[in-house]
């Protein structure tokens with residue numbers, strides 16, 4: 122692929138710091154890869170080029186493309202997400218980062234711990250914010266690098282007393298985290314950034330390691346991530362690539378306006394633009410451009426299709442979720458019968474929950490698929506049960522895992538488990554704990570035996586999972602009705618674990634970068650339909666895209682209505698989704714559950730009166746889309762036409 126003039130200018134940029142501001146599909150990924158190639162060919166040591174991506178999938182993709190161009194030296198270019206990058210250094214220099222050993226916890230564990238802290242500080246108070254809300258406050262304040270109390274005072278309606286109580290819960294949560302040697306996702310970035318700015322030694326070490334720092338998806342970096350970049354740049358040069366119209370992570374503290382202030386933050390930096398879209402046909406871009414034009418924010422983006430014209434996006438209105446799911450499944454099957462590979466198709470959904478009917482239709486029709494961003498394998502209850510055994514061995518201070526593991530066994534309730542946990546926490550190592558448990562629970566001998574068995578093969582993660590499965594199957598079989606279905610996941614875990622050197626690394630990899638059951642079981646299968654949440658879909662593309670649930674109430678989402686900032690973020694979510702399509706774009710929506718609809722050129726028009734709610738596509742010009750008026754949504758109601766005429 123030959124780069125165009127804009128892309129070449131960016132890839133071969135000879136100044137110090139640069140922001141490449143680029144529209145969807147304009148070749149940001151290709152340009153970053155070309156930049157690395159250019160730098161290595163100009164004699165820069167590949168190990169001194171740091172490439173930061175938004176997801177591990179994006180990192181894999183970049184590495185793959187780099188390998189095609191520069192061969193095996195691609196492996197030596199440090200490539201990963203902010204979290205992976207920071208964690209790697211926390212592990213390498215625990216003393217410098219003052220962190221010792223640590224266990225990364227996921228959102229579920231974070232909420233469990235917050236629940237305990239909340240109960241401890243405020244007891245039973247139904248009006249007090251729930252754990253999820255508290256965790257969001259905590260995370261948002263940290264990602265935007267401001268004190269929690271200040272954030273609460275400025276952005277919430279809580280009064281002084283409320284703020285004091287919330288702060289007390291968050292302090293209790295932090296204390297519990299330290300006791301268990303837990304690190305939540307934000308801690309990884311926070312600790313790294315803190316030491317980078319506090320310790321001269323850390324800063325000097327980090328600043329001397331890289332000559333070039335390349336950052337993808339700059340529009341979704343938050344102030345905490347900026348602190349990291351700012352602490353490491355100079356003399357290292359920044360090459361940041363982003364698109365303000367694709368910023369969809371405000372809930373994690375990202376502010377798309379940050380890309381606009383790049384030149385103020387990095388003096389002497391230049392801004393380059395990429396405007397020619399190579400992904401989609403002009404019709405798909407016309408609709409996407411129109412969507413942005415409706416915003417008061419003035420994105421000033423008009424994507425041009427290098428590929429020229431194609432087919433207009435199609436809006437399909439269906440009766441309900443099941444009809445929508447059936448429609449997508451039958452369209453897929455028809456295309457496959459006509460010779461299109463499954464992999465050419467992507468279904469985009471707002472959430473895993475919103476995709477459940479479509480997922481069911483794919484399964485029912487034997488359509489092979491992988492679900493990216495769906496319910497995570499490691500979050501299913503039976504997998505958490507099994508992994509609790511591995512977690513307590515890996516970190517004997519892991520109280521949440523101990524609680525889960527101990528209460529799995531007969532006649533051990535939360536109170537008994539809590540007493541046991543308080544005793545075992547002071548013990549020096551897992552062997553001593555295991556002996557103590559043998560003694561303590563003579564009627565449940567397998568409780569301690571399972572630990573001992575796992576310890577015999579601890580350096581072989583896949584065998585550890587095998588041993589844990591053998592020991593725990595009789596227990597779990599009784600707990601779950603659908604055991605046959607669930608037990609298959611343990612085979613998957615074993616397979617995944619084969620790729621890892623240690624149990625700790627295995628647990629950490631999938632906690633940091635969760636994987637769904639369908640992704641795990643189809644890792645080596647190439648021809649699949651991709652079902653994906655829009656938030657996971659950045660950077661991806663497919664010839665045919667189905668955006669499901671594009672109806673009033675979803676775009677913008679009811680919860681965002683009335684909040685201008687949130688509504689605008691919703692617009693960008695829809696924009697990201699639309700701009701994934703290369704050749705064909707279907708926007709499907711349902712009329713049930715959203716009140717009365719009347720036929721209209723775009724078929725999603727909602728009748729006026731009290732039912733009216735904002736909907737991004739309510740005024741879409743008819744010439745930009747096709748309405749699929751011929752779809753037979755309810756064949757049993759339609760009059761039958763005699764074949765005799």
Ligand SMILES: Nc1ncnc2c1ncn2[C@@H]1O[C@H](COP(=O)(O)OP(=O)(O)OP(=O)(O)O)[C@@H](O)[C@H]1O
Pocket residue numbers: 122123124125128143144145146147148149150151152364367398399400659660661662700
């Ligand atoms: N100069 C070019 N010539 C031909 N095809 C190109 C060129 N640059 C990029 N492409 C193709 O355009 C598509 C989009 O490129 P890429 O994924 O790099 O865009 P992007 O800007 O990262 O997109 P987004 O931000 O929307 O995810 C890819 O299929 C890529 O191969």
